[in-house]
Amino acid sequence: MSTGIVTTDLRKTFPARRWQGWRRRHVAPVAAVDGLSLRVPPGQVTGLLGLNGAGKTTTIRILSTLLRPTGGTVTVDGLDVVDHAREVRRRINVISGGERMVYDRLTARENLWYFGQLYDVPRARLRTRVGELLDLVGLTEAAQLPVERYSRGMRQRLVIARGLINDPAYLLLDEPTLGLDAPIAHQLRALIAQLAADGVGVLLTSHYLAEVEQLCRHVYLIARGSLVAQGSPAQLAGQTVRRHTVRLVLSVADPAVTAALRALAARHDAELIVDVDDGGRPRFALRHPEDLVGVVVTAVVQRGATIVGLTVTPPTLEDAILTLTDPAVMAR
Numbered sequence: 001m002s003t004g005i006v007t008t009d010l011r012k013t014f015p016a017r018r019w020q021g022w023r024r025r026h027v028a029p030v031a032a033v034d035g036l037s038l039r040v041p042p043g044q045v046t047g048l049l050g051l052n053g054a055g056k057t058t059t060i061r062i063l064s065t066l067l068r069p070t071g072g073t074v075t076v077d078g079l080d081v082v083d084h085a086r087e088v089r090r091r092i093n094v095i096s097g098g099e100r101m102v103y104d105r106l107t108a109r110e111n112l113w114y115f116g117q118l119y120d121v122p123r124a125r126l127r128t129r130v131g132e133l134l135d136l137v138g139l140t141e142a143a144q145l146p147v148e149r150y151s152r153g154m155r156q157r158l159v160i161a162r163g164l165i166n167d168p169a170y171l172l173l174d175e176p177t178l179g180l181d182a183p184i185a186h187q188l189r190a191l192i193a194q195l196a197a198d199g200v201g202v203l204l205t206s207h208y209l210a211e212v213e214q215l216c217r218h219v220y221l222i223a224r225g226s227l228v229a230q231g232s233p234a235q236l237a238g239q240t241v242r243r244h245t246v247r248l249v250l251s252v253a254d255p256a257v258t259a260a261l262r263a264l265a266a267r268h269d270a271e272l273i274v275d276v277d278d279g280g281r282p283r284f285a286l287r288h289p290e291d292l293v294g295v296v297v298t299a300v301v302q303r304g305a306t307i308v309g310l311t312v313t314p315p316t317l318e319d320a321i322l323t324l325t326d327p328a329v330m331a332r
């Protein structure tokens with residue numbers, strides 16, 4: 001039954017070490033994943049976000065059976081990843097943008113054939129699947145060249161094809177568009193959306209937040225291996241401290257208007273940045289949990305100033321990551 005990937009109170013602690021490189025040094029134990037419970041359902045893209053070192057890659061390595069957890073459980077469609085690693089491996093695959101592990105001396109076709117055999121894909125299925133995947137990632141013409149002659153983007157496309165060779169029910173994507181040029185990244189995002197629509201359960205980590213906003217229905221935000229928030233991208237963005245930003249450009253500088261906006265910001269306890277735009281015109285940016293556009297415009301117009309530019313930016317997922325994962329920002 002397709003119940004998804006479920007982690008319950010997942011933990012991974014890397015032990016203390018005495019040696020690092022050539023120098024004698026004590027390295028304290030690291031709780032890379034610290035009591036994480038999450039679910040990756042079939043048929044949708046789920047996001048896993050956090051700053052560098054938050055524990056995303058470690059989590060993905062555990063889900064893909066490459067690392068054993070030190071606590072908690074992970075099941076894939078009810079199968080425990082430690083006790084049923086072989087069956088779990090048939091159902092999942094990983095595409096990692098940072099790692100381009102393919103065999104240089106082999107052609108794309110040979111690489112895919114090799115990895116397909118590792119995944120126990122039946123030969124008849126492999127014969128059609130290799131051709132389909134080469135087509136899908138646009139490598140059909142280069143399929144007979146050794147991979148050492150490929151560009152970085154071509155290698156990454158081959159890594160994507162490799163990730164799909166076993167028709168995985170679940171796909172773990174660790175920064176999949178890293179280093180891809182814009183059209184290829186765009187195609188890959190369309191492919192991810194299509195796979196999810198076809199029923200694949202996708203877990204996505206990415207530093208490109210627009211990608212997460214576009215693809216993910218549900219997002220888990222983690223810091224120091226623990227969950228700090230979860231919800232749809234819009235729900236997470238709504239939990240931020242810094243919310244709406246009103247940006248205003250006036251036709252000419254007027255000290256009375258500037259003073260009025262400073263007083264307004266102080267009254268609402270809003271953050272105000274005053275500078276000039278490229279044309280030397282006065283520019284104001286006001287950040288506040290509520291959308292202050294109405295009072296700002298009224299204050300300016302009452303003093304006879306002419307507004308030449310006005311934008312209101314709602315809170316973003318980036319604001320959410322910054323404010324929800326950094327206790328210093330939360331305390332502000």
Ligand SMILES: Nc1ncnc2c1ncn2[C@@H]1O[C@H](COP(=O)(O)OP(=O)(O)OP(=O)(O)O)[C@@H](O)[C@H]1O
Pocket residue numbers: 014030031032050051052053054055056057058059
């Ligand atoms: N093999 C290891 N031995 C010791 N510590 C490790 C090991 N792998 C990861 N860590 C530590 O575990 C923590 C989580 O690392 P992880 O790579 O999972 O983070 P991440 O969220 O993927 O970060 P990034 O966004 O930089 O890829 C970090 O403090 C890291 O230094």
